Amino acid sequence: MSISTRETTSHVFRRLGLGAFPDRVVASDGLEDAIAAALDLASPAAVPPELEPPSSMESARDREANRPILEFWFEQMLTSDRLIEERLIWFWHDHFATSILKVKVPYLMWLQHLTFRRLATGNFADLLHAIAIDPAMLMYLDGTQNRRGAVNENFGREVMELFTVGHGNFHEDDVIAASRAFTGWVVNIPDRRWTLPDRAPWSAVFVPFRHDNGPKTFHGTTGPIDTAGAIDVLLDHPATARSIASKLYTELVGAPPDEATRDSLAVDFRRDYEVMPLVESIVGHPDFTSATAIRSKVATPLERALGAVRGFGDKTDLAVRAAARYLDVVDYFPFRPPNVAGYPEGPRLLGPHQLIHGFDLAHVPRAPVPDLTPEALLNRLGVFDISESTFAVLENASTPETRFALAINSPEVMLT
Amino acid sequence: MKHARAVDAECVLTTRRRFLATLGAGAAVAVGGTWGMSVWSRDPAFAGLTLPAATYGIDTPNRTLVVIEMGGGNDGLNMVVPYADNRYHDLRGDLAISDPLPLDDHVGLHPALTNIAMKYSAGDVAIVEGVGYESPDLSHFSSMSTWWSGQQGSAGRTGWLGRYLDAAVGGDEPLAAVTIGPGPSPALLGERSFQVAIQDVSGLSPNVPPWIDDKVELMAMWTGFANPSLDAPDLAALVDVAIAGSAGAADTLQSILEGVGAQTDRAPGPTGLGEYLQLAARLITSSEQPRVIYVHGWGDFDTHQGQLNRQGAMMEQLDAAIGSFWETLEIAEAADRALIMTTSEFGRRAASNGSGTDHGTASCALLLGPAVVGGRHGEPPSLSRLDTRGTLVHTVDYRSIYTSVLDYWLGADATEVLGASVERIGLLRPEDPKVASPFVH
Known part of the structure; x- marks a missing residue:
């Protein structure tokens, strides 16, 4: 059965946005027009509501606090004209998966969400640096437990296995070195004995005496590597660009890229880690609107x-x-x-x-x-x-x- | 309009008949058949997912593992009470159980556990004391993740039972794993296997608005989408198979569960452990006996305060539910089909906080059924050598229990499922040829 132009146009919106956009399909003037509309970031970004930071851990765990956050997000997912932005915000939430079931504080999930909203269509290097010291992530993967002399490897392992270079591209020594580099961060929970009044409540705070500043060898680089330094090493690793480019390609096209396509996308991406040029390259690939791409994914x-x-x-x-x-x-x-x-x-x-x-x-x-x-x-x-x-x-x-x-x-x- | 409706009704009947026909004479056959392992595993797009089902060398017919999760952290010391140890009374004060049901000169069961005590005398209960995991974390979430994943320090991408189901069943038996409780359990999360989550006798039934007056008709029509002649091995065919399999599973479940409500004299709705285990018993005695039933989301064992009354009420519920569960199975001459195992993410702090106990580490677990080696296993945790947080130091790796269950009850390769070889502590009867496993050397 041949595929109609309207179905292909709908495919463009379904993949670049979240869910179907029938009205836009009908209003589109051809595929080029549909792609341009779905990637268009000219309309102003949503202004998120200002939420009051909770004053203590007890009040922060109030489940009701989730309501305005979810209402805002659903509203954006449903009505935003910046289709690709909402798609990418979900993509990064899925990639840097963090669950409120462990974090327990809706406000921290909100702060992380704002980071995704700010950087989703921006720069992956900035995003990775931000996530490495994101308060919700520090709670989720035990970064706040990770200190000099008592290394917790949870984030150190996942940042490589899932967030950057991927399985097979690191050794156990790298996990330990990374984890040591990431030591020293806590979340400035208000109303605690040790709360720092001059720092924003619920922000990530670096505590020098908890940090292991000894020499480490991480992916061949040796020195007193700290959090930002370790993230830079990972960004420099060619496997990081390859795995992100491949994952985003798979997300948008529905099947992984062949090796040549992947490598060429990765080489370009690694130059500056700008996300939108990568998206545009993937969307510009003939595979994106090919018959084999259409309805080739299970809808979430x-x-x-x-x-x-x-x-x-x-x-x-x-x-x-x-x-x-x-x-x-x-x-x-x-x-x-x-x-x-x-x-x-x-x-x-x-x-x-x-x-x-x-x-x-x-x-x-x-x-x-x-x-x-x-x-x-x-x-x-x-x-x-x-x-x-x-x-x-x-x-x-x-x-x-x-x-x-x-x-x-x-x-x-x-x-x- | 009237005419059109009449025609539609005729079509509905036809569809319904076709639906029943695809289910065949016995629903059991149809579920396996319509779920169609052929399409499922033939698709090259899912080549990575096509490990042959049932890679294990032995068959485990008519055997169900029933896991009862006691969420919140069950106090092992007040369930299996070290009543003869003075330190217990010192640590617990008013919270100590004063009238346990003695099992021997050292420990006794919580006084509400009368059915379990009788079963213990009959040799049908294995009690494992001192169960915990290495470097324990006092957080509910972290501890539950550890228990669910069955992998130490793992972020838990899959559950231990999910991995078992992946290898033993794959996607071929939609009713192989049934969760009874508020929703799916991470313990049963697999890469290719599924769990069916039910809450009450309504089974696997959608929550639809009142204007849909006939769910059965709706489901019957829905299976019309699944085009049996479609044989192209692509994603669309997989969707057809999934629709047929899901509808078949829902229909089969409904016929299995019909009457359970009447039997327990309860209307459908949120239910307690007693009703949950009656649903389990019904499934176990049906032609579609699941391999795993996971019961969770009942009770709250996080007894920071009011512990004596709260835990006491839950012990009563547990005992009554287990008592009538075996009764139902015995009437059906199916007692040898089930093994019950209790889990809880951690025990409580050794010392009382006045009215309750805070988060702790080691606790106890029970295995019940004709296949167990009755008696006490493991080593009671010391009440004089607590760790720096005042919590018990575990003596038994929780994965030892999983290992026994996987090797001897489910006929799986525990080392493969757990990704580690864990010490076996002889909880199940290996001498019983029905329970023998080729993986135990």
Whole structure:
């Protein structure tokens, strides 16, 4: 079956944004126009609300504090005109996975989110330096426990295995050297005996006597390497650019790049680590809009939820709450990746639990559900090429309600 | 319009019949069949995921591991009480259990555990004392991650049971692993295997708005999307297989669980451990017996205050639930199908804080069932040599229990699943040919 231009245009928005954007597909004037719109960062970035820092650990753990943060983020994911920015913010959240279940302080997750928002489309080197001393990350991977004479290797290992050079590109000696380099950071929790009043509450603070400033050999570099120095060594390592370029390519295209493509992207990326030129190179690759790329990924619960809300939600927060409940049930919730390796992907998203609860998304529209044709229903979910069997099932639905519930759980929306 | 509806109703019936036909005479066959290991493993796009299922040399028919997670940190000292040790009474003061059910001259069970005490006398309970892990962290999250992953110091990308399921089952049996509780458990997180999470007799059922009046019809129609003639080994075919498998699993679960509510005289809804274990018993006696049932999210063992009453109530619930669980299995002549294992992320601090106990380290674990080597195992943690935080020093690596369960009950290679060879402490009866494992040399 040949792929229509509208389906390819929808593919562009589905991959560069989060979820489907049917209105934009209809409004686009060809693929070039769609790509330009999805990558456009000309409209002003959202101004995040100013949240009051909690005054103590006890008050900071209040679950209610999560509400304005999640409301803001969902609002941006659903309505921002800076599509690629929201895609990249989620990409970095998934890459530098940090969970509130361990961090426990919504305000720290918020600070980290603001860092992603600030740097998502900016510079990867800046982002990596920021994350290495990000307070939520310091709590999540035990950086605050990591001090001279009592090294905690949690961050030192994951920063290489998952965040930069990748498995096979470091040795155990490097883990120890990195961990020593990262010693000395604490989070300035307010209302503690040792709280530093002249420093911002909840900021990362370097405590020299906790830092191991002895000589270390890290990936062949020897010296009294500190946190920034160790991050620089990792940025200099060619495997870092290769793994990030490859991961972003896979995210956008749906399959890993061949070796030549990967290496060429990595060489360019490593020059200055600017993210948008890398995105543009990947999007400019013929693979990106090829027939094999279209619907070659399993749609994540987040993409399905956002697509359903855009297609059928009203202007109240009813739809968002329904989407959030679904994401909670299938355990694909913002700020709550299941582990440091990030959110599940691919066929693992097709388990019985995840698929059956796809019907929970039927709560998104306010009743009565619109009586639409199969084609109109799927178009509103960003699907323009519809298989005959899907069409037949929707045609046979006895009521508009059933037809709608089946449409949001059709095989077409499970792939992106 | 009326006419159109009539036609639609006819189509629905047809679809429903087709759905039932794909399920075949026995739902059990259909689940395996429609889930289709063929498509699942044939797809070159998932070549990395295509380890052959059931790589293990022995079959483990009719055997279910039931894990009961006691979240929050269960106080081992007040569950298996070292009543003869004066230091226990010194450390615990008013919080000491004054009337334990003595098992021998040294320890006794919490007085609420009467069913378990009887089972202990019959040789069906293995008590492991001093269970913990190296360099313990007093945080719930870190400790739970350690227990879930089964790998020391690991960030826990997969769970220990998830890795077992990956190797033994893969994606081929949608009901191989059932979680009973608020949602999926990280312990069962695999790379290619799935867990089905249920909370009550409604089983694997979506939460849909009231305007969907017939969920059964909806599910039946949904399977119409799964086009059985589609044989191209691509992602679209995989989606078809997944839809058919999910609907089949939901339908099978529903028929298995029908009547459990009536039996326990409870309406569907949030339930306690007793109801959870009745669901487990029903699954175990069904034709789709899961390999692993993971029960979690009941009780709160984080007894910083009000410990005597709070833990006492939970011990009562545990004992009653386990008692009626075995009763149900015995009536069905299926007692030998189950092994129960309790876990908790840590024990409590040795000393009382006045009304409760703070986070600690070592605790105890129970294994129950006809396959266990009854009695006390491990070494009771010393009450005179505490660590600098005033917590017990563990004597048994928690992975020793996993090792016994994997090797002798699940017929898996524990060393491979855990990524480490851990000392075995003889918790299950290796002399029983049914329990023999080719991986134990």
